[in-house]
Amino acid sequence: MAVAGIPVRLLRIPVAAGLALALVTVVPTGSAGAEPKPTPAQARKKLEKLNEQADLLVEKYNQAxxxxxxxxxxxxxxxxxxxxxxxxxxxxxxxxxxxxxxxxxxxxxxxxxxxxxxxxxxxxxxxxxxxxxxxxxxxxxxxxxxxxxxxxxxxxxxxxxxxxxxxxxxxxxxxxxxxxxxxxxxxxxxxxxVGAYNPGNPDSAGIQYNGPASGNARAALEFAFAQVGKPYQYGGTGPGGWDCSGLVQAAWRSGGVSLPRTTWEQWSWGAGRKVSLNDLQPGDLIFSEGLGHVSLYAGDGKIVHAPQTGDVVKVVPLSAYGRRLVGAVRP
Missing domain, CATH: 1.10.287 (Helix Hairpins)
Known part of the structure; x- marks a missing residue:
């Protein structure tokens, strides 16, 4: 989406003596007055803002x-x-x-x-x-x-x-x-x-979990890893698409633990189960600031999560999470 506020620039080019100055208006391809395509950096910045807003809206939708x-x-x-x-x-x-x-x-x-x-x-x-x-x-x-x-x-x-x-x-x-x-x-x-839209594959077979988790946390992570490649879908509870809290709920259900549906409810449910972000263990739930997003810690500095619209369930380094963190819960 074009970023608002970038004006169409007018270039004034001098010509040979004796001729009047010609005013050349540079207009982007398309209809007159169309805004220029944003740079990748501008698009990323706008997308980050949209993602933060969407996280909160999706959770409000889930609550309703x-x-x-x-x-x-x-x-x-x-x-x-x-x-x-x-x-x-x-x-x-x-x-x-x-x-x-x-x-x-x-x-x-x-x-x-x-x-x-x-x-x-x-x-x-x-x-x-x-x-x-x-x-x-x-x-x-x-x-x-x-x-x-x-x-x-x-x-x-x-x-x-x-x-x-x-x-x-x-x-x-x-x-x-x-x-x-x-x-x-x-x-x-x-x-x-910006050519970054990924529709995902609802029938993705995922990937195998080979991390350090054990017990019911391992069962939860094996389930989550098996969803890798499936599309993010707001309100999604599987099997063909997931939102962040829907994925976490289903993963831990596979591990024998019943979690509430939304991030807000999951955070409240874990009031007595909070753990330090410096003491994470595989299977812990990691929450973003504002409680708009939740992911599963997979161990070895990685997380598995359903990020946002136009993306898929994926495994990424925690350092690339892209959201400010507020805390973690251990089911």
Whole structure:
């Protein structure tokens, strides 16, 4: 992407005596007024800034996505509970209707036909309350029906609230998604202009891990190394593409440790597991300043990570990380 602020230069060239001065305007190839192509150094600087901004936007998107998943799960659970409550109320209603019919047949209650055909629970209860000398078991059934209908109303209200919450978080997710995609287009444009865009291979077989890790850390790193060459994909949790926290989560899942989904949650999860950047061990999670990015320490001064849009899962020296570090966590 062209860097804003670089003016098209006007070159004034003197000509032979007796002729008027000619003003020659140098215009880049393309439409009039187009900005010149940035130098590699300018493109790298702009890309670094875009990457930092994208890291934070992607994590906000991931946070919104996880929030929406939780809200949707909550609604589904409450809706299932509502269904069970409805079935229970229907069963109790049938029991009460049977009781009313039996009482009519043997106790001569007048008007029972209208009473049992009532669809309103309150009206049915009022009618049944008029039955003289209810047995203890019938009274219990009446009370159970009353309580069940109250629980049904409560469950319905909770389910409605949970659905509204899910709808709100879905809208938040859409907003964050739009922001991320706008940022990604800017990154892709810069990368293509300087010939550095790497689409990756979703079917990459990766590379073998031969580092010093052992135990579950080795299992995590073997998984991560097997993803090398696959494209970075915002919100990606595999198998064909990954974002940074998605890769770390899946790698450690392979190592038998359950991590939260986002970098912010992973950092918070590791509050009691922080380690010094001078005391790193293979498998440690390394976080950038602002918690927009996370990588796995592979040992021997190297890391494996999913860098950013237009790049692939790769192994690089920690010294080439390109981001300011804030700390590390040991799962």
């Amino acid at each position: 996505s996880e929030k929406w998943k939780r809200a949707r799960k909550k609604y589904r659970a409450l809706n299932d509970d509502l269904t069970r409550q409805g079935e229970r109320v229907a069963g109790l209603r049938t029991e009460l209707v049977t009781m009313a019919v039996s009482t009519y047949q043997f106790g001569s209650i007048t008007g029972w036909e209208g009473m049992v055909s009532q669809t309103d629970p309150g009206a049915l209860l009022s009618g049944l309350a008029a039955v003289d000398q209810l047995s203890a078991s019938r009274a219990q059934s009446l009370h159970a029906f009353d309580e069940a209908t109250k629980e049904l109303r409560d469950s319905r209200d909770k389910a409605k609230d949970a659905l509204a919450e899910a709808d709100r978080t879905r809208d938040e997710l859409a907003v964050e998604k739009a922001r991320v995609e706008k940022m990604i287009k800017a990154q892709q444009k810069v990368l293509r202009e």
